[in-house]
Amino acid sequence: MIGEPEFDGAGETRPAQSAEQAEEPPSRGREAAGAGAPRPWPWALGGAVLASAVWAGGLYALGDRLAAPEVSYRATRNLCLDFEARALSRIAGDLHRYRPVHRENEHPAVRGAGCALQNGESVSTLTVRAQVDLHRKTDPGPEFDAPSAAWTFTETGGGRVEEVRGLGERALLLVGPADMWVELKVLHGGAVFTVVATGTGSERNTPADTAALRSAMVEDTRELMAVLKK
Template structure:
């Protein structure tokens, strides 16, 4: 508030406090503005720090999600590389009856499959071998997840760890149809061997210890054949 003007000796009026009172509010407003800016500066600094932490975390996560190195070559004919000698010893020559071979070259996964039988029209053992070379993502985090067929089987279905084969190896056993599935993980490569016994003959190699041992031996030989 501006006070009334004072009279001096010359009879002239002089606004005694006008200059100070007019200038004081701007100084107060500037101080208020500076005080108001300080929380914004702290907020901006905190946001920048949080962004830096988020970016570094994302970079580290990207390293974990990066595709692992592949130490196995892509096969052009899996039925040639998968000799299945151990399985043939207990079920007859699996390469005698028209092996079926297939390759699928996808940008994310290069897949090769081979289907073998020990009979022309009637067979007592069917073997399916598969090699998946993952190019973009690490298959390790999902390797232990059972396949869909595991959940459609009885409570007898279970997984068994196989030591000394790849980084990790699992056998899926106890399936109702007598099948046994072997999965092996090594880096970005996943090897799968599925053996299914069919028929009612006494020598049908169903889910037995001999069949499992033969599958492990043949999977190891395949990994050696494709090793770069």
């Protein structure tokens, strides 16, 4: 609101102040307002810097953990050609004679290839399945010890797990009940090799020396790893 003009001692008039201007303290000018603005506390600034550093460090550690694993093996075009299974064939007869079956799976996360072999046409006494999985995104190491579905099914029937030394980074031999089912798993970087041998259950037809069967599986897997090595 504008008031009436005021007279000073010299007889000159000066504009009247508004009510708001009259009530404003003299110290509240533009500079005074800037000088009186609250400043951030030093501990608040330090906390923000510390939080940023911790977040950056955690992000770096997470990125390192999630980094793609090193894969030092090439992808196979036909695993049945690369997996010759010569040691197993010496035990149970030529495993490549009867219609080898090759399968492969191309995925951005895992490049998989499989091969199924048997030593008979309509009736076989030994079936062998080989699998190679090349993990491109995440490290398979933390899950390597997880049992396969077949092992979980037979675990209550007296199976056992044995560690195989000198093969890849880690290697496990899973033996089913009555030694009729054997699985060899090998971990090396981002690559996982699996060979499974299954018998028919007939004492006459099944390889009598189970130790020889396991030894042949290790030998053939080692040879396959050498063939696929980059």
